[in-house]
Amino acid sequence: MLSIALRGLRSRWITFVGSFLALSLGVAMIAVMGLALASSLDAPARGPERFAAAPVVVRGQDTLRVPTPNGVRTRRLARPHVVPAHVVAALRRLGKVTQDRSFTVRAEGGPRDLAGHPWPTAAFAPYELSAGRAPRAADEVAATGGWTAVGRRVRTDSGTVRVVGTLRGPDVEDALFYTDTRASRLAPRSTQLVVDAEASAVRKVVGGRAEILTGGERRLADADPDRDAEALTALNALFGTAGGVTGFVSVFVVASTFAFTVAQRRREFGLLRVAGATPGQVRRTVLAEALLVGVLASAAGCALGGYAAPHLAERVVDGGLAPAWFSVGDHVWPYQLAFWTGLSVALTGAAAASWRAGRTGPAEALREASVDSGTLTRGRLLCGAALLGTAVVTLALTLLTEPGDLLHRKTYVSRPMLLITATALLSPALVRPLTRLITWLPARLPGAAGTLVRENAAAGVRRTAAVAAPVLVTVALTGSFLGATATLSGAKAAEARRQTAADLVVTPAAGSGGFDAATVRRLRAVPGADVSASATSAVYVLEDGVALLRSEARAVDPRSLAATARLPVTAGRVAGLDDDSIVVNEEWAAHRVGRRVTVWLGDGTRRSLRIAAVLSTGTGDNGVYVTSANAKGAPVDRVDVRARTAEGADAVAAEVRKALPAPGQPGASARVFTREEWIGATTPRADSTSRLGLLLVLGIALLYTGISLANTLVMATTGRTRELGALRLAGATSGQVLRLVAAEALTVVTVGTALGVLVAALDLLGLWGALNLLDVRTAIRMPWSAVFAAAGACAIVAVSSGVAAAGMTLRRWSGGRGGS
Structure with a gap:
């Protein structure tokens, strides 16, 4: 079987190149997302920044601790305590006490994340004057960073200030340092302070009435000390979602490609059966070929994923989706996961398709090589119906019990996958009537082109379904993901509009x-x-x-x-x-x-x-x-x-x-918003980071489906040499044949688009039902511009790939005929 498989690979290399490309790209996608996810599990150790040179930091209690039968549960308090006044007085007897105050500053021409602090705390980073002097008056400041210079006047949200000094030191933040008196007016409440004394003496004075930070614990006194953990949580969610989507898309497309590859070879299987091959030998031949292609493609995909993962990390950092420290580490398990997943999918897809080819008789196999019949097998029908029933039942149960669950991102990202798979399995029953409906008008126009398009697409159900599958995934994911976010944004805006009776909203x-x-x-x-x-x-x-x-x-x-x-x-x-x-x-x-x-x-x-x-x-x-x-x-x-x-x-x-x-x-x-301005400023439309993350997930998945669409069309068209040659013998010109191929490609893309829109509409209908049960009245927002853009991109890829492959096929046919 291995020698037959090797000869088959040599003789049908174009078909196997398509399978190799689909599988290697799918494995690469899984490897990239696995590497990114593994790298987002651990943050680099971060030491103290603003208080790296501080002896001891004392903070008021900022953590709620509640004992439970399963241990103590903790939460960060919304309103941290200040250090009690009598404790501060006692600490002053031990050494110098410096109150820390931090507040946000808005300055014209300044950084967006500019912070304000009292001047005495500058020494704890430590910062040193690089030019000028320390601030002495209420309108004087010293600045870090290179965005301003000594002598400049800067307008801020608390008045115009004059820069009298610039600081050099650790690259911690962009900050303005005010006099201690001015800072105390701008931020009257102080929850932490620095004590110049021995830590043991400070502990005796403070007891359990405040927190004492020394050594590495001083990092907890920096602004947003949990930002790394929060960034990791966001990255885990992003890459977890992206990994799930890309994994589904790659497995779906690879399985479809391998099944179509085997289905194209029915004439070959029939000849093997006529020559005396048993059904088991046919199956083992197909599995051996899939094993060879799967091992090589999975290895190539792992190598490609290792190359592409660092570039993905750079993109998410540049887009603000990840902190500057994020990079792809040296992990092994994502390669193992990607390799074995790719090989398993290749073998499973080939085995499922070869089972039917192996169990047919010789005469029946030869007859099936000419006509697509029995495309919707009993097993496929049962699996598709079971998945569709599961989607409907789980949706109904969720609507009846917890409709709010349908509003969560994990739910509206995963639910379309179930519907896509069910639709793809049932597509042989849907392709023929959809094709006839779409080509009804062209078939009635003068000429034979419309009729040929209708009959070719309707008769080649397997080919039509295989080519429509990537389009189905592309359109369904685009409509479902972007439609869900748009519908939820509209629902939140409608909810806020209904609840806000004020004409003006004023914020500090x-x-x-x-x-x-x-x-x-x-x-x-x-x-x-x-x-x-x-x-x-x-x-x-x-x-x-x-x-x-x-x-x-x-x-x-x-x-x-x-x-x-x-x-x-x-x-x-x-x-x-x-x-x-x-x-x-x-x-x-x-x-x-x-x-x-x-x-x-x-x-x-x-x-x-x-x-x-x-x-x-x-x-x-x-x-x-x-x-x-x-x-x-x-x-x-x-x-x-x-x-x-x-x-x-x-x-x-x-x-x-x-x-x-x-x-x-x-x-x-302070800002004064009208009612509509306030609603617009507080609804999720302003969350560009979340939208960018969703577009990243979609972009990676849809790029792959576009490549797979081109790959599938090339395989499908190169397998039609006899059919296209018969058209030339019947008198059709090369231009007419190419136009016919282009029209068929557009028809198949339209079929896939229709199925994708159907899936997206069903998904959004469930979301709309959940919103109505939650007493939120809003309309379904199908992102038609994005859907049409995705369908248009698929059409361009399909037509160009099909025409290019058909042109090469016609040239080979003409050369072979002339040579004979």
Whole structure:
């Protein structure tokens, strides 16, 4: 069998090159995603940055610890504690104490992530003056980085400042250092400090009333110390999704390609059976060929994946999807996974297709070499029906039990794959009627071209289904993924629009921490308006006695909230909210009005609160509401304003702007949004990073399906030498034959597009049903421009590949005929 397989590879090298290319590219995709995923599991060890030279850092408690039967559960507090004043006083007796304050600064011409700090903390990085001097006045700063110079005046959100010094030191961040007095005004609350004393003495003074950081633990005092872990979580999600999608696409296309390769060789199998080969020998021959191609292609794919993975890492870093430190490491298991997956798919695809060829009799096999019959076998029908039934049943169960699950990315990414596979398995039953429908009008036009296109595509069901498969995947994934994100974005915008009754939404300057009390009083005093001031906080609840969950919360005045918001209440009354109660949503395990729940507030205080009202889950953004008494210290960071009359809206807007700090004062850059501006700024459309990640996943998968489409068409066209030659003998010119091939390619692409749109529509219909069950009214948003672009790209690839292959076939046929 091995010698026969080797001779078969030599004689039918074009067909096997197509299989080799499809498999090697599929293995390369799996290897690339496996390497990227493996590299995203570990972050580099990061040491202290801003406090690398600090002796001891003392931080207020910022972690909630709740004992459970399964151990202590921890969560980062929304409102960390400050170091108690009496502890600070005791520490001052040990040595010099430097309060640290950090806040965001917006500066014209400055970096986007510019931070502000008090000047005394510059020595702890350490920074040194490279030019100029230290700041001494309230309008003086020293700057890191090369974006400014000594003597320049810079407009910031807290007033215009003059750069009097530039600093050199570790490349930690872009920062402006103010005088200690000015920094304390811009950031009155300080949760950490540096003590110039022995760590043992500091521990004796502090005890358990604050956290003490020394050595490598000082990194926890840097801004966003968990950014590496968060980046890893995001990367794992991205590459996990990409790996699942690309793995599905590669396995789907490779299996389809191998099955079509074997199906093309029915005449050869028939001749072997006539020559006396047993069914087992035919199967073993096919499997031996698949083994040879699979080993070589899988090895080549692993090598290609190892070359391409570093380039993928560079792209995700350049696109802002990964931190600068991310790179592909030296891992072995992704190569093993990719190699054995590729070989298994090759053998499985060949075995499934060869089984039917091996069990036919000689005469029947020869007869089937001329006509496509029995294309939808019983096994294929049962598998396709089972997958379709599974998709429908699981969708129905999810809609009845947890419709919110359909809104999660993992669900709307994985569900189309089930529908695509079911549709592909059932495609032989769908291809012929779809083809006849699409070619109904061309077949009635003068000339034989339309009729030939219809009959060729309808008769060659296997060829049509094999070529349509990559188009089906391309269009279905494009429509499903982009349609799901667009539909969810529209749903979130519709939900926010329905819940926001305010005419204006006012937010404080970035990095200011919130509005000061005087500004809030002036805004509340705006005549002719209802004003609701609220603050961001969080509450924590222990569900099932083991899971400590955090819920975002807003601290509100329930009376003013009723005038500026229309919350989706399913039970109870928001007006019943008081200092002893809470408003929750239906996602909470306990959500019965009147029931008391034990929660921990944003500062870690334990409270037992009564449920005053319950909100619907919606798209997942309906949070928790408490009063300001249960969010102590949380600054007001949003003010909703509603004019009592439509005629007074302009006057109210003018009064709101007058109530805000004047230019040059702290908080002067507060923003005033109209209702529509606020909705546009807070809906997920602004999340370009998530969209870029989704486009990366789609781009990699769709590039592969495009190559596979060209590969399949070349294999299909080169196998039609006799058919195309018969057309030339019947009097057709080379141009007419090429136009016929192009028309057939367009017809098959149209069939694949129709099936892909059907899959995407069914997927989006399930998502729309879930949104309606969650009381979110929105329309299905099919991304027609992206779908047509994908279908157009497939059409270009299909026509160019088919025509090129047909031209080569005609030249070979003409040369062979002339030579005879």
